[in-house]
Amino acid sequence: MSGDRGFGEAVVRQRTGSSRSWPAGTFLSRLSEQSRARLLGLGRFHPVPPQRELVRQGEPGGSVWLLIDALVKVSARVENGTEALLALRVSGDLIGEMAVLGEPVRSATVTTCGRAVVSQIKGGAFVDLLQHDPAVALTLNQMTIERLRWSNQRRLDFAGYETSRCLARVMLALAGRHGQPCTDGIDLGIPLTQAELGGLVGAKEATVQKALRELTSMGLVTTPGRRRVIITDVEGLRTFADLSRLGQVTANPD
Secondary structure (H helix, E strand, O other): OHHHHHHHHHHHHHHOOOOOOOOOOOHHHHOOHHHHHHHHOOOEEEEEOOOOEEEOOOOEOOEEEEEEEOEEEEEEEOOOOOEEEEEEEEOOOEEOHHHHHOOOEOOOEEEEOOOEEEEEEEHHHHHHHHHHOHHHHHHHHHHHHHHHHHHHHHHHHHHHOOHHHHHHHHHHHHHHHHOEEEOOEEEOOOOOOHHHHHHHHOOOHHHHHHHHHHHHHOOOEEEEEOOEEEEOOHHHHHHHOOOOOOOOOOOOOO
């Protein structure tokens, strides 16, 4: 435990100063330096081990969480026990705000993928900040709208395309946000099992396996490990995914 505490303190000292660069598009990256410092000052920092649930579906929510140095998975389970991966969040993102601002209980479970440092902010303090700093409130609204657009796009994909093309679209979106260049192409940058990929496209694991075999046979992707996917032909995958707006997938970490 003392090692984790030291790790957490070191990360907080080194990575929350004014010189810290937060991944593009995240909540903290969008705030002014003044608003960011005010928000970071409200929280209590915690080191968190891998595979730890920060929040759990169905439980009451009294806090929001800022991801200081973390990659987490957002998942939810329906009444028949089926679990789906809804989203991924990275350093600089905010989670848990819905249960503080309106919903009586948590709508999803958030689990750390690896060793992490997070900041826990009490719900009352967060709401007070929103009331006194309109720029933070506006940023939260913009972030909520973008997450809704992501969800709507996934629903449109499910309605209009078969699994292999839905999967191609999701992998391109993930690569554009989290991808890292490698020798064979662009690594998605996130360790995801085939079952978890299935959760993002609303498909069973066996269906995802079949879709990945199809994409691999076409030379568009490769799967060198159980939790690793590399896009070997970005433009080819875009064409297959029926994405008419051409553009290069970047290695932006978020």
